[in-house]
Structure formats: structure tokens, C-alpha cells
Amino acid sequence: MISSQRQHLILSRLRTRGAVRITSLSQELGVSAMTIRRDISELSDKGLLTRVHGGAITANSLLSEPLFSVKSQMDVDLKDAIARKAVSYVAPGDVIAIGGGTTAYIFAQHLIESQRSNGVTILTNSIPVAELVQSLESKDVDVIVTGGVITRSNSLVGPIADKVVGSLRVNTVFLGTHSVSIPRGFLMPNSLEAATDMAMMGIADRTVILTDHTKWRCTSLSLFARFDQVDTVISDDGLDSKSAAKTRNLVKELVLAHQDEQTEERE
Template identity: 40%
Template sequence: MLARQRQEVILDEVRRTGAVQVGDLVQRLGVSDMTIRRDLDALARRGLVEKVYGGATSTIGTSTDEPGFEAKSVRQLTEKEAIAALAAEQIQPGTAIGLSAGTTTWTLARQLDEIPDLTIVTNSVRVADALQQRGRVDRTVVLTGGVRTPSDALVGPVAVQSLRSLHLDLVFLGVHGMAPRAGFTTPNLNESETNRAFAEAAGRLVVVADSSKWSTVGISTIVDFDEVDLLISDQGLPPEARELLGEHVELLLADQQPTEEEE
């Protein structure tokens, strides 16, 4: 298969699923790891894909573009792990917490094994699955109903109604973007309403967002900076963002440790 043909196959897969992994493409196309990486480099130079650790994702476009869960799950992996670890330190045993949909909150869900007696409310199928797989008998997991989005969030009137009857000690909110004037945003109008219900249920509201979200703006604001108690991001957040955000919200920046391949 010629390079142009391989790249067309790769691009079709990115457009269909939102993301590709190098290992999967090696098996599918029967070529070397290095060949696939050169193909991804060529597509990235043309602006057709965005290279990430271990593969590539679709490029981010307008304020209504909503990448799927798989596309987002391969972006900023070390940052999300570090942010999740710092977020887990905020949780006390025996509390009720909320986890909105998103790959950072999903990463956090997988780091809660050392915290006993939690009640966890989520509108994310992925988060609920991750929690149930851990097999903790001292944990209650509540999954809201709703209509499923490309990012595997359950949204809409059923989800909103479920959340408005709850009072949670802590809510961890994942976002699509954060920017001056726009605040914390999402590209999905229904998800915005559901996440606002999460925020209203929170005794303390914590946004978990890696530094790549800075200056990204979705179509709908979830909450303004002043409405958030704590933002957990990473050291990649630029100085001007730190200064601006620090005027409105408590800010914690996680130190991420690169993997051997990233080094």
C-alpha cells in the first residue's frame, strides 16, 4: 500500500472515531511503527490530525465541536494523571462527591481506591464503569439517567432533575475550555445545563482541567471563574493564565512525571 493510500485510511479512521493509536494502525496496515509515525507526521503537517502521545486525534475546530471520549482519552495523559492524584487528596472518607463526565474525572475515578465509604454521583457511563470495576463494597455509585453525548455524558432533563435533588460535599467538574470572559465552557448545550446542576449541588466546586484547555472556548458557559472554589491544573498553564485565574479562584498546579517514552 502506498503512503498516500495509508494516510487516507488513517484519516478516514480519525474522522470516524475521533482518534487512532499507533499500535492499532501497525496491526491493521501491516507496516512498522516508524512508518505509521511518519504517516501521522505528514497528516499533522497538513493540519488534518493532531498528534498526541501514542497516536493522533481529530483537530479541534469550532466552539460546537465535541470530540468523543476515545479522542480525548489520549490527550495530555501525564497531566491528567497528576491532576487526578492532586484532586484525590481533596476527598475525605465518608463523603458524598460528584464526578461529571470527562476523561480527567474518569482518571480521578480510577484513583479513589484508598478512600473508604464514598458515595459517588456521576452522569458518566465511563466513570460509573470504572468505579464498579474496582469492586469496593463500601462504595455507593449513583448514575443519573439522561441522553448520551459523544463524550459519554448523560445529559438532559432526567439528569438535571436527578442532580437538583442532591446535596454533595464535593463536585469535580471536567470542562472543555477555560478563557477570560467565557469562564469554564462546553461545546454541548445540554451538557452545560447538566453540569450547572452539578455545580448547584456542590458544597465545594472543584474544576479539573489540564493546561491545554486554556483559551479554548465552547459554545456554552457552565460557570464563571468566581463560581468555582478550586481549580486543579498543571504546570503548563501560562503565567498570564495563572495571574488571571488566581484573582478569582484558588489554584493548584500538579507536577506531572513524564513516561519513559515521552522522555
């Protein structure tokens, strides 16, 4: 087991238990106590946990991955504004990919309600997005589901998902993110989900990240995209000016949606 996998498991145990002991992790993972101490030290340096004598405790509740049902009730107005803005990045007949998460789901809702969805094919690893499209049988929208292992956010990830994704090609991929780290990029708490997001980016002509301004205050484990790998970041006007300026210097396009703004059509 490589270090990133061990560290993901350590954070996973922290999310469920609130604290972990070096001796228990050493026995569970079959590695030396020194190796666990080194992993905990690296995670502590990243701000992902707090070291204590004999183990570690959770540093920040935002490190955990809430259930989809929980996230769907958070920052709804911000996500809605971002989703409406993102619809203008789709043209009728496009083949697009939509990742997991609640902002991506709201984007799918708005897209299907618009004329831009005519003839669109959607590749997704999101169970809620797939169910949404499938429930609207009269719409001229096709959906391809990746398959894979289900995460807490109702996303399908892992080798099966990555293999399906790798066999296809799309015009644009729309992805959410758990956190935005300057100057690193975009991160997820689940390393398998990060890998599947990377696979989706690899088959897309254009990558669009959908994320509200609160994600600039979060931290997470697995990097899935650098700023220079992303074409457009769509956020909301709650993003502070300092973070916005730094992000604009790193990414090709930063778009800030206004909650009371009617989305304009793009050419």
C-alpha cells in the same frame, strides 16, 4: 427554539459537515434567513466559526467534541497529575459528584485506588465512571447514576439527569471543562451538558474544576460556571504565568500539579 439552541445546532452541523449554508439552516430550523445570519454573526464574533458568502465554515477543530475514546488518548500525563492532586480533596465517607470527561474519569480511578474512597458515595453522569465503580464490587464505594441522554463524551445529560441531580446533595463536585475563557469562566460545546454541570454545582458545597493547561487556548459555546462560582481549579504546571496570574485573580484557589510530583496529603 431559543438562540442558544439554534447556535448549538449550527455548531453541531459544522462539526459533522465542515460547512453550512444559510438557506439550508433556515429550512431545517424553520426560521428566517435573517435569523440564521444573526446567529452566524454572533458565533463569528465569539470566534466559534468563520463567516463566508452564503454560510459559514469551521473556525477551529477544537470546537468539536471528540469521542471519549479519542480524548482518553490525549494529554494523559497532564490529566494523571491533575487527577492525583484532586484525590486529596476527598475524605472517607464523603458524598461527591463526578462529571463527564476523561480527566474526571482518571480522577475516579485514582480515588478508588486510595484509602480516601472508603465509604464514599459517588453521584455521576459519566457512564465510564459508573462502569468503573461497578466493576470493583469489593470496594466500599456506592455509585448513583443520573440517567439521561448520552453525549459523544459518554456523559448523561438533559432534563432527566438534571432532575435526578436536583433531588440530591453532595459535599464536593469534580468537573472537567472544554475551555477556560478569561474573564468569562468555564465552557462546554454541548449546551445540555453545560446545564447538567450547572445542576451539579447547584447541589454541591464545593466545586472543583479539573482542567489541563491546553484548555486556556480553546473556545466553546455554553458557559456553565463563572470563576467566582468555583472554589478550586486544579491544572498542571504547563499553564503559562500570564494565564495563571489572571486566573488566580478571578478564582478562590488555583492549584498547579507537577507531573513528577507525589501528591501530598491534605488535612
